[in-house]
Amino acid sequence: MKKPLKPGDHIVGLDIGGTKMMACVFDHKFTVVGRCRKKSKSSKQESPEARIERVVREAIDDSGGKSVRGIGVGSPGPLDPKTGIIIDTPNLGWKKFPLGEVLAKAFKVPVAVDNDVNLGTYGEWVFGKVKDCKDVIGLFPGTGIGGGIIVNGKLYHGASGSAGEVGHMTLEVDGPYCGCGKRGCLEALASRVAIASEIAALAARGDAPYILENCGTDLANIRSSAIAKAIDAGEKMVEGVVRKAAFYTGIAAANLVNIFSPEALVLGGGLVEAMESLYMEEVTRALKIHTMPFLLKFVKVVPAKLGDDAVAMGAAHLIAQRL
Ligand SMILES: [Zn+2]
Known part of the structure; x- marks a missing residue:
């Protein structure tokens, strides 16, 4: 597995769940340097996509405004990991929603999207005991x-x-x-x-x-x-x-x-x-x-x-x- 990050690089990992969403800013050693966590459902009239963007921005603010090179996203599926399109998530009200594209436009960085539990397994594999x-x-x-x-x-x-x-x-x-x-x-x-x-x-x-x-x-x-x-x-x-x-x-x-x-x-x-x-x-x-x-x-x-x-x-x- 290649190690693409060098000292000074930062990236965002975003976990969009049915009940909470959390963004973490990581340094090149995958140490958390900024974090923001909110309930998925807003009490205000805020769309899930606006809320997600705000969670990422607040995590970046929490890191002291680090410039990030990319965003990885775990979302409930079904979704297409190649295009970053969420097919259907009743909890968030998305149908054929281009989540990857929306985040890439908002933050002007590459975005990768995959199923949340896939990425949970992947995280445990890369960083855990296996x-x-x-x-x-x-x-x-x-x-x-x-x-x-x-x-x-x-x-x-x-x-x-x-x-x-x-x-x-x-x-x-x-x-x-x-x-x-x-x-x-x-x-x-x-x-x-x-x-x-x-x-x-x-x-x-x-x-x-x-x-x-x-x-x-x-x-x-x-x-x-x-x-x-x-x-x-x-x-x-x-x-x-x-x-x-x-x-x-x-x-x-x-x-x-x-x-x-x-x-x-x-x-x-x-x-x-x-x-x-x-x-x-x-x-x-x-x-x-x-x-x-x-x-x-x-x-x-x-x-x-x-x-x-x-x-x-x-x-x-x-x-x-x-x-
Ligand atoms: Zn079933």
């Missing part, structure tokens, strides 16, 4: 479930440009409905929203008093950190719900290992960050049961280490490679 591996799968269970696939040292995009939708792997043919409109996807069974809806029912009927007292029964308030605290407080049914979801995540991981035979499987996302040992335990258990034994010997399971910065770091590295 940098020596060539074949890596990232699996990120949180509010939804995303993933990224690195094959032979490159992000895999497939014919559509949007490969890696591991959250929509069918695990139960007649399972619950998913946000994508199909039934039985991993995301419908094991995302934070799926877990929260089961826990909300427990709380409503008096089987999860910690949750009822601290979060109520509104799914949006049953966050990963609160779920972890309820388990620590001894709520066995809450733990059972999370273990089942983590095991499903492990079955999805086993399917991916059977197909790709990666050297490393990186586990990240809000649920894993909040309950790492439980997730490592259940995913490892599912892998032992559902992976072909010969393939299992070659793969190591590692928790992600970059946390909230993974996408921005991956995005920054991506644009740095293209300068």
